[in-house]
């Protein structure tokens with residue numbers, strides 16, 4: 001970290017299972033797109049990335065493949081992940097000289113994969129690459145005092161995984177990762193629509209239902225109705241069905257209880273002093289799943305601990321990654337050891 005560093009910009013990246021978010025110091029968030037890449041199979045080049053590639057899922061000709069390289073918090077297709085990361089970096093890097101890049105990655109990613117992610121960023125032009133475990137990045141981005149000797153709990157509900165972590169002094173003390181998060185909630189809605197309404201709906205529709213009328217805790221809005229279009233399984237024809245918010249909440253009960261149990265298990269194994277801090281400070285929710293209506297109330301009700309939603313939950317990880325680069329002197333302990341080996 002020499003003098004040159006002051007003339008270069010830093011880049012923070014949240015490599016999420018559902019969305020990739022990129023932050024450039026001095027600019028703020030410059031990119032937020034689905035973690036999808038479309039690859040031309042003939043010459044193995046990137047055909048499209050992000051939003052554009054997302055539209056192609058399920059709609060590609062034989063020689064093009066649109067994939068989500070990260071699944072369930074691990075890198076499922078490494079070559080594709082590398083291509084996606086490189087094209088996102090290339091897009092934001094214009095005019096940025098030798099950036100330092102900090103990447104938040106799911107804690108379930110293996111050492112081999114970590115090295116490969118770093119290599120991909122380096123090939124894309126980074127002068128230095130750091131990796132940060134997502135829960136720490138999320139906590140920093142949510143403005144929690146992770147550098148202090150006090151317990152903080154973050155629950156990051158993403159697309160593929162929910163990561164629960166208790167942190168103190170820039171380190172993770174206890175954590176749990178479950179492969180149940182936003183995707184599972186949408187899938188539960190799909191299953192329910194099929195079983196009860198004989199209606200087949202796609203991924204986009206089930207996600208739209210979840211975002212529009214989905215909730216995690218009973219409330220006044222349980223009677224809110226929504227019209228849903230899908231394929232009627234008995235007649236084989238398109239049909240519109242009216243559903244209620246209450247039935248959608250009930251359809252998500254099982255995956256929601258998996259998330260609640262992960263939080264409870266983490267609390268149970270938390271050392272008493274830190275548990276006392278968490279009771280005082282409350283639990284903080286991050287990730288897109290934190291936006292599900294009533295999820296804070298559900299967790300507060302189930303754990304007896306006040307639960308807050310982080311400001312801008314979808315951006316906590318990337319803002320945390322950016323903060324670490326900007327305040328490297330005070331926060332470098334959060335960077336994984338592996339990343340220091342380089």
Ligand code: ADP
Nearest residue numbers: 016017018019158159182183287288289291292
């Ligand atoms: P990841 O970190 O895995 O990329 P994100 O933190 O970007 O995931 O969150 C993506 C998940 O958040 C998706 O499952 C999406 O459906 C969900 N999500 C986004 N907005 C909302 C909302 N308003 N209500 C409920 N779920 C939401």
Ligand code: MG
Nearest residue numbers: 016158287317
């Ligand atoms: Mg995430």
